Structures are given as structure tokens and as C-alpha cells.
Amino acid sequence: MEREELFEKISVKNEKRIVLIVLDGLGGIPYLEGKTELEKAATPNLDRLAKEGSCGLSIPISYGITPGSGPAHLSLFGYDPLKYEIGRGVLEALGLGMEITKEDVAVRGNFATIESGIITDRRAGRIPTDMNRDLILLLSKNIDEINGVKVILKSGREHRFALLLRGKGLSDEVSDGDPQKEGLPQKFPEPLSNRGRKTAEIASKFVKLTEEILKDKRPANTVLLRGFSLYPELPSMERMFKLNPAAIATYPMYKGLARLVGMKILDSGEKVEDEIETLKSNWEKHDFFYFHVKKTDSYGEDGNFHKKVELIEKFDSLLPEILSLKPDVLVVTGDHSTPAKMKSHSWHPVPFLLKSDYSFDDGLRGFNERECKKGSLGIFHALDVMALMLANSQKLEKFGA
Template identity: 40%
Template sequence: MNKAKALLLIADGVGDRPIKALGGKTPLEAAVKPNLDKLASESECGIMDPIAAGIRAGSDTSHLALLGYDPYKYYTGRGPFEAAGIGMDVRKGDIAFRCNFSTVDENMVITDRRAGRITSGTDQLAAAVNGMKIDGVEVIFKESVAHRGALILRAAGLSAAITDTDPHHEGFGVLTSEAIDPADAASAKTAKAINEFVHQSYKILKNHPVNKDRIAQGLNPANIILPRGGGIGPNIESFESEHGLKAACVAETGLINGVARYVGMDITVVPGATGGLDSNLMNMAKAIIEQLQTHDFILCNVKGADLGGHDNNPQAKIDTIMKLDEMVGYLMANVPAKTYIALTADHSTPCELLDHSGDPVPIVIWGDDVRVDKCERFDERSVTAGGLGRIRGIDVVNILTQLMNTQEKFGA
């Protein structure tokens, strides 16, 4: 007998509100999407609050919930998730920060928080500061896109309860990080290390060849690194040890791969999966089918619809939905026997809001023996009549594992 498998397919930000230009329809209601509607008509349907009713979820917090991890417990700040998102190995107890390469003058006053929006050479600058030790604290630094990077401080007895060195405005001097509770030794130790790191970054970077070149070209040098948003690496069990399921992630963005890496999922690199509107979703579909040969659980995130929302571009959203429709048609025809598919979103990104909202999102669950209901369309309003009613993101993995029959019974 085949082992049951599951695919959790997230159409990032696909939920929306009625749009005047679409005659009061949402993009999901306006799009022609025969396969998504077929999926819904063969599914148990409902609406889902990624975190809780009315809560505006980020993609990171929502994906944590959708993978069964309470984000109020496990989301310890942007720092650790940004670091994981660019492939850094964030461990329990690490303190991780988002960072900017910035420009300071000789008085340590910030003249450009983004160092002329530097686009190249940050890998060399990162290499110059990475690996140092400060009073026994290990420093791990990696560049990200443009002027961004991430920093990990690793040692026993650190704490994220410290103030930022980044004043968040130009024309101000670099701040001295302090322990929020001066009596807390872990915070004091971390603040001291961060202050020393910032000081050292200036000392090392100000005369770095990359910056000498920039100055020669009339560009602002990336002569200091300013960390902010520190958070502690959470004590998190892997998805496999929680559920006994070997899991892989097929996603386009560092943020989602970062969450997946956090919970020990295998990461898949898909050619042409750009995270943009031009992304090759059929290549992602093929990667899913391939990963289902060796994994029990696949998380897939398709980014495009969210971009349409952030740009108030309903047509871009509709276009992504139609590409997703082709992808889902292929998946329904090609997943192994006994595979369950849950199709949903991580949050709504209403076009007219240009950002994530707290509106619930549609969810459909498809596969053997589900209690198929009367819903025939995959959109925000059609699924409200479905058998699932209104559930939460954190319920989704439990609903899938009970269908897969891999969940332990609680009690006798």
C-alpha cells in the first residue's frame, strides 16, 4: 500500500477584497481558472485565518503557523528569520540581526543608511568582517541583496533584550547598544559585543579596497554595518521529528526557504522559479512531483499573486492565478496515489491596500475520502459555504496528518 503524502500549496497573498475595476469581484472571482474550481468542487472547503481572525499576518509568521508552529511562541523577531532566509544556519540561542551597510563620516554620524544602495562588492566586505571573535562571542556575517545583510552572534548566555545601534535616521550618530535591563548579564554581554562589532566593522571597512573604489567613483562607501531587530534563535523541533514526515520545500523566496530551513525541511532549487511575475510555475509543479517521490510532505509557495497585491495590479494577480491554474491541473493529474492537496494562501494582500490584510483566505483540501461539499469555486466567498467552516493556519497540518493517518491518537 502506498504511504499517504501531502502537498501544502500556498498562493502567496492571493486573497483580496472586492475591486471596483473588476465589477466588485476579487481577482480570484474574476479569473478564469477551471482547474482550481475543479479542485474546489472535489474538496472539502472553507476559510482560514492564517494566525487568528483579523490578524494581519506576515508571510514568515503565517508559514510558521501553517507548518504547525505557534508564531507567538516561535517567531522571535525579524533577525533570525532574515538570517535563515539567506541561508545562514541559525541555532538555538544565537542572536541574529538584520543589518544595513551604511555610510558614516569621521564623527560616526550617519550620512547614508543604505551606502548609496550599493549593489556589488558586499560579498567581499562581508568576508572581511565574518569570522571574528569578540570576547569569546563568535561573529557570523553574510551579505544579502543590495545594502542588506545579516549577523549572528554565537556564544552561551546571550540575549536579544538590547537596544539598537542604528538610529534609523540620517544625520544622527551611531548609537551605543545597551541592555534593556541593566541588571541582566546576558543582555549586557550581547550589547557589549554588538558595540564592538559595529566599531570593528568601521575599522575594517573604511579602508577596504571596495570602498576605496567607491570613493574614487564618487559613491558613498559602505564603511559601517548597523545591526537592528535582534532576536534569539528559537528552540524549535524539526517538522520531521514533530510529525514523522520527511518534508521538502519548493519555494521562490529566501523568506519562505528560511522558515522551511528553520524546521529542517529540505530546500529545492527550481530553474526559472524567480519569485517574480515571470516565474516558471510548471517547473515548480514538476519539482513537486519529483520531491514527492522521496518526501512525505511538500510545502510549496508561489509568490506572484502577492506582488500584484503590493503593486495594486489586479491584472497581475489574475495572470498569476491563471498560471497557478495550469500548475494545479498538472499536479492533480500527476501526484502519486493517496496524496492530499491543501490549497490556500498565507494571507490576503488586497490590491487597494497595497499590503497584507487580516481578511481570511480560502482553503480547500482534496484527496481520498474527504467529505466533499457543495462548493464549486476556489475564491474568498464561494468557499464560505464549505464543510471546513472557519479554521486557523495552525490547524492545517493536523487536518492533513489525520487524513494521512500518520497522527497519534490522543487518549484511548
């Protein structure tokens, strides 16, 4: 029996509420004073939960695999990220807050520099984001549709943008229109199969149209298109887990990921305090809340150990407000590790804690990587997090008699 079938079969609806708090990139490795960020941070509330609840370490994908945010979140949401791949174009568009439909092909774009047919700079000298916005505005004004297919553009940072082609009969079976190296001739998107023919033709037309419009805009006088991808078909959380889920997140990418699995996206403001207000005011309306805190990851990526520690401490100080809602199941974890020492995502297992009426009291001395290793949940796959949350809220019936 497949996982999906099993959950559809045994999941049931009830009144109990689950809160899944994801501190992005939470995990760390020993760094300053030989401590991880969580070991350094003063977190009395998390420490108390680590004493009274069940802890462990979760592996986002598998040992040694460093995940991007997309796959790492899919795991936490109960979707096998090796089965449900999210294309690069879709992730880019989600990250920019675009609403993707099932009629779309999503594509990542770069502004680039071309000279006599040769790509001389794949990033157009990393033009300022403001200039990017002006160029996208210009392109949007001039290109509305191609061969009856709607063209939707959105600026990203520096040279990056996303493109949605919306219409019937589109396909992701199209190669990247990118020579990959500078100094090589321009490359147009090409069909990888008959089904990709229409999309490749439209995409190539789009490149030619932009070159006409941008001919005086050097260094941004062409575009490279990559990562053609369709909106992935995921069974909704409602269907698979019988949940009525909501997402509280401040960054577009995470809202987009949540929308992919059928969560309602709540208006969450900018700060953690705003997110907590959102949680409170929507408490009665949903039985599952995904609560995302972004900046732990951003500080990890910056290598800013102290700022990451500070943010963890700040979250800890706000945690009692969430606890006061008395969730039936509370989970605090990360989607992956982002050790400040590495300035990047990493493969290291992620501290995890769960508190419910049916959890063990692990009696740990704190909430961090080394203590969580001693917890009753052991080292386990993030893909099992959803089953644990559902079980602890009694939303799973017995399998077999």
C-alpha cells in the same frame, strides 16, 4: 494538555502523502470590476476541486491581524506563531539564504551615514545593491572574528545586510544599536542583562571596525545593528507529527522557514514548472510536501491585479500535473492575503481547499473568497490546517477512549 503534547501523542506514521500548496498572498478583496483576483481568474481545475472537495476560509493569526510571512507560515506548519516568535535578525538571515546554527546570534544590519558622531542617514541614501555587495566583500575580508567569535556577513538589497555572530555564550539580550531617527547621536548595541554583555561588546567592536574600514566610503561609512535574535527552538515536524517533510520553494526566506521546522529543502529551480518537476522526482521519498509559489504575493504587493490573476491562471493550468501524482491529501491555500488593491499583506481570511477520500464535496461554484465562505469547513484558524491534513491522511489516532 498542550497542543504539542497532544500531537506527539496521537500522530502516527503511514504511507499516505500530503501536498500543501501555498500560493503566497493568495487572498484578495474586491477591486477591478468589483472582483477579487481569484474571482477574476479563470481557474477550471481549482473550480472543480472546490466542487468536489471541502473548502473554507483560514485566519492566519486572528481576526484583524495582518501577518508577515514568518508567522503566517508557522501557522500553516502547525506551530502557534504567538508562542514561537522568530526574531527579526533570524528572519532577515533566513531571507538571505544563510544557514543559521544554534550557536548563532542573527542581526539585521543597515549601512548608514555618520557625521561627527551624528547619524545623518539611517539608510546611507539607499546605496545600490552592487555597492552593498562590494562593501560586504571588503568587510568580510577584513573581519573574520572578534574575541573568538566568528563573523559572517551577507548582502541584502540596497542598504540592508545580515550578520551572524557564531560562538559560545552569545545572547539575544542586546538592545538595537540604532537611534531610530536621523539627526541623533550614534547608538551602540547595549546588553539588556548580564547575559547580553559579551554579545553587545562584540557587536559594538564590529561597528567600530566597520567604521575604520569604511571611513572613505561615505555615504556608507557606518552600520546600524538591530533585531538581535537566536535560532528559535521549535520541535521538529518529525517529532510532533511523525512526518518526513520536504519543502519546494524558490525563495530563500521560505526555505529557511521550512528548515526551522525540520523540513528537507529540495532543489527547486526558479519557475513553478521546475517546482513541479522537483515534486515528481521526489515523490517517493517524502510523505509531506510544502509547495510554495511566491509571485502571487509579489504581484499583490506591486498592486498588479492583472499579473496576479495571470499567475493564478498559470498555476491552475499546471495543477493537473500535481493531481496526476494522486496525493492522498491535497491542500491549496495561501499563507495570508495580499490584495492588489492594498499593495500589501492584509488580515483578510484566505481561501482554502482540501481534497481527500474523507472530505465533503462542497459543490461550490468556484474557488474564491466568497464561495469558500460557503464551504463545509467554515472560517477557521490556519493553525488547525495541519490537524486537518493529518486527520484526512489518517495520521492521527483517536484522542482518549
